[in-house]
Amino acid sequence: MNLTPLIGILVGPAVGGIIVFIVNILSAAIGHGGWGMIGANTLVNLTEVSVAYGIYYWLGKAKLSSFSRAGIATVAGLFFGNITMIIIILISGVQGVTQSRMDILYGLTLLAGVNMGVAAIEAVLTGYAVAYIHRVRPDMLQETEPLVQEAKPLV
Numbered sequence: 001m002n003l004t005p006l007i008g009i010l011v012g013p014a015v016g017g018i019i020v021f022i023v024n025i026l027s028a029a030i031g032h033g034g035w036g037m038i039g040a041n042t043l044v045n046l047t048e049v050s051v052a053y054g055i056y057y058w059l060g061k062a063k064l065s066s067f068s069r070a071g072i073a074t075v076a077g078l079f080f081g082n083i084t085m086i087i088i089i090l091i092s093g094v095q096g097v098t099q100s101r102m103d104i105l106y107g108l109t110l111l112a113g114v115n116m117g118v119a120a121i122e123a124v125l126t127g128y129a130v131a132y133i134h135r136v137r138p139d140m141l142q143e144t145e146p147l148v149q150e151a152k153p154l155v
Contacts, residue, residue, distance in 0.1 A: 001118060004045045004081070005052030005074040006126045010133070010140060016049035017042075040088050047084040052077030056130075066141070070130035071123040078119035082112040 002023075007016045024041045027033050033041055056073035064072075086108045090101060097104065133140050 001122045001125075002045070003122065003126065004048040005070075005077040005122070006129055008049035008051075008053035008077065009056045009070060009073060009126070009130055013046070013050040013053050016053065017046045020045035020049060040085075040092075043088065044081050044084050048077040048081035050077075051080045065131065066134035067127040067131040071127035074123040074126040075116075075119050078122065079116065082115050086112060 004016070004020060007019055011019065021038075021042050024033065024038045024045065027041075028035045028038055052073040054073075055076045056069050059069040059072060062069075086105070089108060090105060094104060099107075130141070
């Protein structure tokens with residue numbers, strides 16, 4: 001869980017791309033992923049950020065709650081991130097592996113399935129975070145009307 005869909009929903013793909021690039025550099029600096037993986041990891045994370053952003057705001061026309069929109073956008077973003085990861089690995093290959101491409105695809109599909117299980121948890125967390133932000137600071141989401149309306153004076 002890296003909350004990249006939440007980054008996309010809050011700041012958009014341009015700033016989100018910068019954020020995930022910096023996070024991947026810092027992750028490589030502490031030994032998580034390695035320096036050679038910065039480009040691939042950034043591409044996967046940028047896919048998650050961009051898809052989540054696009055779907056969240058596209059679903060705004062459907063009059064769904066911000067929780068539902070954020071949850072759906074998170075699952076979609078992480079799904080397309082998994083697809084991007086699989087494509088990158090299949091195109092580049094895995095060094096030192098003697099498996100066929102179909103065997104690699106099978107293993108990656110299992111990995112993506114586990115990732116999507118975690119995506120369900122992340123979707124709930126992102127949904128709650130976005131619903132809270134929508135209620136207290138809708139301007140952070142470029143939305144003008146909060147879910148909770150202020151009480152109007154009787155006079």
